[in-house]
Amino acid sequence: MTTSHRLSLSGMTCASCVGRAERVISKIDGVTDASVNLATETATFSSDAAALPNIAERLSAAGYPARETTARLQVDGMTCASCVGRVERILKAQTGVLDASVNLATQTASVTFLDGAIRPESLAQAVTEAGYETTLPKADDSSQSERKAQEEQTLYHATLIAGLLTLPVFLLEMGSHFIPGMHMWVERTIGTQNSWIFQFIVISIVMAGPGWRFYKKGLPALLRGAPDMNSLVALGTLAAWTFSTLALLAPSIFPEDTAGVYFEAAGVIVTLILLGRLLEARAKGRTGAAIQRLVGLQPATALVERGGKVVELPLSDVMEGDTLHLRPGARVATDGTVIDGQTFIDESMISGEPVPISKGADDAVVGGTINGTGALTYRATAVGADTLLSQIIRMVEDAQGAKLPIQSMVDRITGVFVPIVMGLSALTVLTWLILGPDPALGLALVAGVSVLIIACPCAMGLATPTSIMVGTGRAAEMGVLFRKGDALQSLQESKVIALDKTGTLTAGAPELTTLETALDWTRETALPLIAALEARSEHPIASAIVRAAAGYDLADVIEFSSVTGMGVRGIADGKTVLVGADRFMTQEGIDLGEYAQTADVLAQTGATPLFAAIDGKIAAVIGVSDPIKPTTAAAISALRSMGLKVAMITGDNAVTAHAIARELGIEHVVAEVMPDGKVAAVQTLRETHGKVAFVGDGINDAPALAAADTGIAIGTGTDVAIEAADVVLMSGDLVGAVNALKISQASMRNIRQNLFWAFAYNAALLPVAAGVLYPITGTLLSPMLAAGAMALSSVFVVSNALRLRRVTPALTETDFLEQSPSLSPIGATS
Numbered sequence: 001m002t003t004s005h006r007l008s009l010s011g012m013t014c015a016s017c018v019g020r021a022e023r024v025i026s027k028i029d030g031v032t033d034a035s036v037n038l039a040t041e042t043a044t045f046s047s048d049a050a051a052l053p054n055i056a057e058r059l060s061a062a063g064y065p066a067r068e069t070t071a072r073l074q075v076d077g078m079t080c081a082s083c084v085g086r087v088e089r090i091l092k093a094q095t096g097v098l099d100a101s102v103n104l105a106t107q108t109a110s111v112t113f114l115d116g117a118i119r120p121e122s123l124a125q126a127v128t129e130a131g132y133e134t135t136l137p138k139a140d141d142s143s144q145s146e147r148k149a150q151e152e153q154t155l156y157h158a159t160l161i162a163g164l165l166t167l168p169v170f171l172l173e174m175g176s177h178f179i180p181g182m183h184m185w186v187e188r189t190i191g192t193q194n195s196w197i198f199q200f201i202v203i204s205i206v207m208a209g210p211g212w213r214f215y216k217k218g219l220p221a222l223l224r225g226a227p228d229m230n231s232l233v234a235l236g237t238l239a240a241w242t243f244s245t246l247a248l249l250a251p252s253i254f255p256e257d258t259a260g261v262y263f264e265a266a267g268v269i270v271t272l273i274l275l276g277r278l279l280e281a282r283a284k285g286r287t288g289a290a291i292q293r294l295v296g297l298q299p300a301t302a303l304v305e306r307g308g309k310v311v312e313l314p315l316s317d318v319m320e321g322d323t324l325h326l327r328p329g330a331r332v333a334t335d336g337t338v339i340d341g342q343t344f345i346d347e348s349m350i351s352g353e354p355v356p357i358s359k360g361a362d363d364a365v366v367g368g369t370i371n372g373t374g375a376l377t378y379r380a381t382a383v384g385a386d387t388l389l390s391q392i393i394r395m396v397e398d399a400q401g402a403k404l405p406i407q408s409m410v411d412r413i414t415g416v417f418v419p420i421v422m423g424l425s426a427l428t429v430l431t432w433l434i435l436g437p438d439p440a441l442g443l444a445l446v447a448g449v450s451v452l453i454i455a456c457p458c459a460m461g462l463a464t465p466t467s468i469m470v471g472t473g474r475a476a477e478m479g480v481l482f483r484k485g486d487a488l489q490s491l492q493e494s495k496v497i498a499l500d501k502t503g504t505l506t507a508g509a510p511e512l513t514t515l516e517t518a519l520d521w522t523r524e525t526a527l528p529l530i531a532a533l534e535a536r537s538e539h540p541i542a543s544a545i546v547r548a549a550a551g552y553d554l555a556d557v558i559e560f561s562s563v564t565g566m567g568v569r570g571i572a573d574g575k576t577v578l579v580g581a582d583r584f585m586t587q588e589g590i591d592l593g594e595y596a597q598t599a600d601v602l603a604q605t606g607a608t609p610l611f612a613a614i615d616g617k618i619a620a621v622i623g624v625s626d627p628i629k630p631t632t633a634a635a636i637s638a639l640r641s642m643g644l645k646v647a648m649i650t651g652d653n654a655v656t657a658h659a660i661a662r663e664l665g666i667e668h669v670v671a672e673v674m675p676d677g678k679v680a681a682v683q684t685l686r687e688t689h690g691k692v693a694f695v696g697d698g699i700n701d702a703p704a705l706a707a708a709d710t711g712i713a714i715g716t717g718t719d720v721a722i723e724a725a726d727v728v729l730m731s732g733d734l735v736g737a738v739n740a741l742k743i744s745q746a747s748m749r750n751i752r753q754n755l756f757w758a759f760a761y762n763a764a765l766l767p768v769a770a771g772v773l774y775p776i777t778g779t780l781l782s783p784m785l786a787a788g789a790m791a792l793s794s795v796f797v798v799s800n801a802l803r804l805r806r807v808t809p810a811l812t813e814t815d816f817l818e819q820s821p822s823l824s825p826i827g828a829t830s
Contacts, residue, residue, distance in 0.1 A: 003047075003049065004033075005117055008114075018037075022035065025045050030051055066117075067115040068114060068115060071120035072108055075087055075102065078104055079230055079277075079461075080104070080460070082461075083229070091111050091126070096117025151281055158209075161209065162271040162274055170267070170268060172190075173195075199264065200245060202263075202267070210271075218231040218232070218233060219231070233269065233453065235425075236449040239448065244263045272787040276794055276795060297368030298367065302333030303325040303327070318383050326343075326377075328372065330371050334387055335364070335365065335366055335380070338364075339377045341374060342360045343374025366387075367388065404751070406464065426448070428444070428448050429444045432448075446782070446783060447771045450782070455762055468747065471747030472747075480736055482727055482740075487726035489748055490709050491693055492741065493709070496644060498649050498685060499649070500648075500704075505628060506632075509544075512624055516598055516623075518620065521614070526620045527548065528549060531552065531554055532555045533569070534546050541608070545622070556572070557570045559571050581672075582611060582653075590617070595621045606659045607624060607625045607656065609656070628664070631734060632734055634735070638738045645668065646666050647670070648661055657669050675701075678701065678704035679707045692708050693711075693737075696711075696714070713728050713729065715730040715731065715732050738810040739810050750800060750801060754797045757796060757800070
């Protein structure tokens with residue numbers, strides 16, 4: 001059906017862009033009335049909804065990609081993996097939706113769609129019409145906490161009412177198993193018929209009251225041909241209730257001595273499943289504790305200078321550029337730069353580092369961290385959603401809502417699981433009616449209901465998302481941010497961890513340790529020219545050289561250029577100056593002569609050798625050193641003990657790189673490579689050993705981070721590196737990579753345990769529920785026990801996931817002291 005559509009476009013700059021975009025859309029079969037507006041950057045047209053992806057693809061190829069956006073929906077009422085699959089199918093069927101991922105543990109859906117093609121409100125309405133109450137959650141997390149608390153309170157009251165009403169029915173019907181003579185007492189004092197009437201009334205109230213949620217959702221889902229867990233519970237309890245009601249009102253329709261009631265089974269099933277939901281809700285509430293703690297780091301107010309006075313304002317009123325005051329012991333209100341004052345700030349909540357950091361003028365402070373005993377004045381540089389803490393919260397939320405590759409197997413199974421269970425239940429009833437002993441009808445009912453109840457796929461749906469929530473939350477508390485949820489799985493599958501050098505293995509703060517000049521030059525004449533060029537560069541080595549030239553007057557530089565991975569060139573004080581690696585000098589045709597041997601000696605000591613050429617001749621050999629981080633040796637030892645091969649991939653001098661590798665026990669070294677060479681090295685490692693995780697921090701590491709199976713960025717590195725990575729280490733330390741791997745391994749082990757329990761539980765108990773043990777024991781699994789077992793399976797899965805909260809950091813300060821090498825100076829070019 002042809003309908004009107006609207007897409008938001010990017011890349012349009014003029015009227016010719018408008019005309020071209022219109023022509024691209026108009027040429028597509030089935031599209032009419034195409035119109036593009038430059039001012040609003042939108043395209044409107046009429047077409048079949050199914051053509052939208054093709055239209056978006058054509059526009060992107062023409063240079064005007066349709067904007068994509070993501071909406072997060074709160075979906076209440078999902079109870080099992082079947083619900084998850086159904087909601088995902090509904091969302092993916094909507095106009096313009098590109099992808100949808102639903103998380104049972106958080107009761108949320110993340111939907112990516114073409115901006116302008118559909119409104120988030122329409123997505124929510126489509127899911128609501130399918131029987132799941134769906135809303136657009138507010139940004140304020142407190143509303144989410146209130147909603148969860150309200151849900152838990154509602155379940156508590158429903159469980160309490162159902163339990164109190166069901167208890168007397170259970171005692172009347174099953175009391176003789178526990179209280180001798182109970183059955184005779186009931187017959188003499190109440191009468192069997194009156195007892196059945198009482199049970200009918202009370203259990204009908206239980207089913208129409210606390211249990212109504214199962215029928216309200218389960219029966220419509222069944223009629224739509226998409227049964228879920230609610231459908232199984234509804235069918236099972238209605239079967240028991242209907243059989244019992246007929247036995248009460250029309251016993252003559254049953255064979256002689258086969259009429260009996262199972263009201264207590266229906267009531268106990270409702271009560272136990274409500275109890276399971278309550279316990280599950282309480283446990284699931286704890287899975288999001290990490291996010292709640294992160295949100296709790298944000299102070300409610302801030303001390304701000306306004307109108308010459310310091311006033312306390314709500315945090316929402318703070319604007320970028322405001323001057324704020326920080327009292328001793330208070331939390332930093334927002335990200336900023338220190339103007340005045342001196343203190344130590346505890347940043348462990350952000351980075352995982354336990355030692356407070358000294359802060360003074362021009363230092364950066366992070367919102368949510370805790371001040372020590374000093375006082376500061378600082379200028380707000382980021383507020384609201386732009387602060388580091390807000391970005392961390394978003395990263396953790398995105399990771400918690402991710403769907404791992406392992407989940408695809410679960411999705412395929414649960415997509416057909418409920419219909420198969422219903423078929424097995426019907427087959428069970430039929431088998432008992434044909435082959436079962438008297439009273440076959442009653443036994444068939446018990447077995448059929450037990451099969452329906454025992455097989456509810458709640459645990460399957462919770463197995464993966466609960467572990468992801470707790471695992472990524474605990475990782476954030478340890479200073480490890482999984483930017484992409486699937487990295488939780490890919491990281492633990494790594495066989496090799498490849499490491500950049502500068503800023504990763506070393507401190508990334510090099511110092512000039514050697515300057516050996518040629519005969520025509522002295523330190524006083526050569527260093528100012530060299531430093532003049534390096535002052536134009538942002539490389540750590542450049543900073544070291546410039547610091548060493550403090551006190552010298554630096555010449556102006558013209559025609560400056562930087563050659564990536566090689567060095568820099570320019571004209572200073574009328575002289576042509578080049579500074580860089582030996583390969584740069586060779587490329588420029590400059591003879592190294594005897595100075596090549598001098599460079600080799602420097603490299604053997606672990607320093608990075610560089611050359612300076614002035615007017616075409618070598619003027620100096622430079623040695624720059626960078627200490628290994630105190631934690632590096634212990635971290636590498638821990639990585640090796642976890643079964644990984646450790647490699648170094650660096651652009652540094654090969655001799656220097658091997659010197660560092662020998663000191664740290666790294667066997668595989670790839671040195672003197674450009675950024676594309678790092679990518680090639682990652683690919684070679686993958687082909688030889690398997691999946692590769694790469695750890696780096698610089699701009700030149702971004703291609704390798706993206707090319708690796710899992711990219712791990714040092715959080716103190718460049719924004720480009722962080723954006724290219726899957727995991728970010730806030731501590732700026734390689735120990736974070738060890739913690740990331742430990743969390744990844746623990747989380748995936750936890751997920752496998754959950755999935756094994758969920759599948760093994762069903763595989764083992766379905767035959768028992770169907771009655772395979774009856775010929776041996778003479779008893780059937782009671783539907784009440786089936787309901788209890790089903791509820792406990794979900795509680796087990798969530799409780800098992802909560803064990804991830806106890807994962808501890810992989811290394812301690814003692815480990816560092818025992819395993820760290822002497823802090824000898826080593827090379828500094830990454």
